[in-house]
Amino acid sequence: MADSIFVGGGAEGYATPQHLRLDKSNRHGLIAGATGTGKTVTLQILAEGFSANGIPVFLSDVKGDLSGLAASGTETFKLHDAFTKRAKTIGLDLDYSGFPVTFWDLFGEQGHPIRTTVAEMGPLLLSRLLELTDVQEGVLNVAFRVADEEGLPLLDLKDLQAMLVWVGQNAKDLSLRYGNVSASSVGAIQRQLLVLENQGGTSLFGEPALDLSDIIRCNDDGRGAINILASDKLMGSPRLYATFLLWLLSELFEELPEVGNPDKPKLVFFFDEAHLLFDDAPKALVDKVEQVARLIRSKGVGVFFVTQNPADVPEDVLGQLGNRIQHALRAFTAKDRKELKQAAETYRENPAFDTSEAIQEVGTGEAVTSFLDDDGIPSIVERTLIRPPSSQLGPLDSISRAAIMRASPMAGKYDERLDHESAFELLKERANQAAEAAEKAEAEEEAAEAELREFKKARRYNGSQVGRSSSRKSSSPDSLSDALTQAVVKELGGTTGRRLVRGLLGGLFKGR
Numbered sequence: 061m062a063d064s065i066f067v068g069g070g071a072e073g074y075a076t077p078q079h080l081r082l083d084k085s086n087r088h089g090l091i092a093g094a095t096g097t098g099k100t101v102t103l104q105i106l107a108e109g110f111s112a113n114g115i116p117v118f119l120s121d122v123k124g125d126l127s128g129l130a131a132s133g134t135e136t137f138k139l140h141d142a143f144t145k146r147a148k149t150i151g152l153d154l155d156y157s158g159f160p161v162t163f164w165d166l167f168g169e170q171g172h173p174i175r176t177t178v179a180e181m182g183p184l185l186l187s188r189l190l191e192l193t194d195v196q197e198g199v200l201n202v203a204f205r206v207a208d209e210e211g212l213p214l215l216d217l218k219d220l221q222a223m224l225v226w227v228g229q230n231a232k233d234l235s236l237r238y239g240n241v242s243a244s245s246v247g248a249i250q251r252q253l254l255v256l257e258n259q260g261g262t263s264l265f266g267e268p269a270l271d272l273s274d275i276i277r278c279n280d281d282g283r284g285a286i287n288i289l290a291s292d293k294l295m296g297s298p299r300l301y302a303t304f305l306l307w308l309l310s311e312l313f314e315e316l317p318e319v320g321n322p323d324k325p326k327l328v329f330f331f332d333e334a335h336l337l338f339d340d341a342p343k344a345l346v347d348k349v350e351q352v353a354r355l356i357r358s359k360g361v362g363v364f365f366v367t368q369n370p371a372d373v374p375e376d377v378l379g380q381l382g383n384r385i386q387h388a389l390r391a392f393t394a395k396d397r398k399e400l401k402q403a404a405e406t407y408r409e410n411p412a413f414d415t416s417e418a419i420q421e422v423g424t425g426e427a428v429t430s431f432l433d434d435d436g437i438p439s440i441v442e443r444t445l446i447r448p449p450s451s452q453l454g455p456l457d458s459i460s461r462a463a464i465m466r467a468s469p470m471a472g473k474y475d476e477r478l479d480h481e482s483a484f485e486l487l488k489e490r491a492n493q494a495a496e497a498a499e500k501a502e503a504e505e506e507a508a509e510a511e512l513r514e515f516k517k518a519r520r521y522n523g524s525q526v527g528r529s530s531s532r533k534s535s536s537p538d539s540l541s542d543a544l545t546q547a548v549v550k551e552l553g554g555t556t557g558r559r560l561v562r563g564l565l566g567g568l569f570k571g572r
Contacts, residue, residue, distance in 0.1 A: 065109030068444040069150025078444045082324040084432040086357040089364040093387020098425045100125050104449045107286050110328050111159045116276050116284040119330035120291040128452035130161035143448035150445050157450045160279040161286045167263050170290035172470045175266050178214040188345050189303040190252040199245040202238045203227050212483035216266040219483035259297040267478045276327050302336040313352050316359040326360035334365040335372035353380040371399045386428040389419050407441035415441050
């Protein structure tokens, strides 16, 4: 079938070939199974199939194994004989080849740097990333709102930190407009930002930000680019990993135009270790994921969640996943048996075998599968031998990876971090201007006082006496407005005013 991806064939006598229809790929999917049952190879053969049909792919490489997609498999590979035997069993003419791969890395070590701005991330996802309470999230929303109103771009973490300092200094006025803005909440957010910095979060935020067109593209030969995010190091900060992928999914949802029901998707997105997205997630975030999963298919984007157990995915999201590949699940405890039964009940029964038993019995490289048919209805469940990959099974060596990065169209585009004028610089400039104004006012006040002292001294030398009443009269303002103005200027010009401005504003940016 030219309009589908061949996933595998029959196992143990059930010889129904299994195909994933391209026009149903934007109805999303699930790849599940215990560790070591073959999920990574299944992800690899799906990525190959989409690329071969001109469909770009974005996936995360959690274990470092998927980099082999860039190289061709070989007959000298130790599993070649096993792969050849399996290919013959399922009726596949196995042809080895590599695929066009672009490597990305938040830390810029194993791929091209990939960034976004604080403003693009937004307060909801940033609150999730920082593990903020509802009250702290409200204060963060105030900071974003004020930054927008004041024309202060939030690009990187130092912009957000400077903005939070400003919010803390003006908390009293902001509380009158937006509700309580407490110093304790501002301090809590700043501490969480410090934790994020220690986890490497600084690398995520800044410019140049990722251009979505750079991941939704095809090679010169018409094959879709396979974008691989190096995630082995990123998994050390699981919340950063999950939040980044959700941000990318949200950006695709916001930026891409409606395409209805296309013949094939514009992009397929694989979310590996999907349970990290939902662990301890607030309801607002789960609702957002459900909304994106439900609506993004009309943008031509297919999303496949990869996880160990279907129970890791909330039911409202799981109900959006029409194409399913279930590798083996083990039932060692009562909880495991319950989850196994629930997983089996989500498939259309096949009278030839018991689904729950099949899920426990399938071996490595074998799975229980169900794909949407021509009418968009899930097919009956089948036991399936997953086809062998055409690309290299296992990771690339570092030399080959570096060579691919040098030849990539993305080489040099994102490598150098840019630091445009943003909230940090603008607030620093305001602080400097305030300090200069205070110094000028102080100098003028000192000059005026010196002039008055000279005048009084000259009067004494002339034998004149400056009486109490005349002194008060000569220094009194002509009106109430003049009196208020003189008082404000004197306060700012004095030592207290100068320390206030320099301490609260200018001093914040020393050493930056």
